[in-house]
Amino acid sequence: MGRLIPGLRRNARIKLIHSEFSSREGFTGLIASDGRYYFEGGIPPGEYLILAQVQAQAESNKWSDLYYPGAIKRTEALRFGCLASPPIGHSISTRL
Numbered sequence: 001m002g003r004l005i006p007g008l009r010r011n012a013r014i015k016l017i018h019s020e021f022s023s024r025e026g027f028t029g030l031i032a033s034d035g036r037y038y039f040e041g042g043i044p045p046g047e048y049l050i051l052a053q054v055q056a057q058a059e060s061n062k063w064s065d066l067y068y069p070g071a072i073k074r075t076e077a078l079r080f081g082c083l084a085s086p087p088i089g090h091s092i093s094t095r096l
Contacts (some may be wrong), residue, residue, distance in 0.1 A: 011055035013063075018081045019047040024065070026051070049077045 014037045017026035026048070029037040067077030084086040 013053045014052065015051045016043065016048045016080075017051050019049050020076075024051060024053075043082055045083050047079045047081055049074065051074060051077075 012031065014029035014031060015024065015026045016029065016039045018025060023055055027039050029039045031037045052066045052068075053063040054066060056062040056064055065074075066072065067074055069078050070076045
């Protein structure tokens with residue numbers, strides 16, 4: 001479980017992506033009305049990154065990537081190890 005910056009929920013999506021692959025595909029998190037996000041079970045063991053994608057403008061197809069802990073570059077993101085598949089998460093507390 002983690003939490004997005006207040007007010008981002010409507011124009012954001014959260015993902016858990018494998019750190020060893022270049023793809024931005026992964027496990028999409030559920031974002032609650034208070035900004036908390038969750039990743040449900042079924043996540044295989046490995047190292048992951050948390051990626052927040054924020055819509056540049058409402059009704060736009062352009063999304064900006066932000067990796068935890070506030071990194072724009074994937075190489076600067078914090079990696080999370082997952083040994084089993086319990087709910088995991090973390091807060092993203094940076095300004096966009």
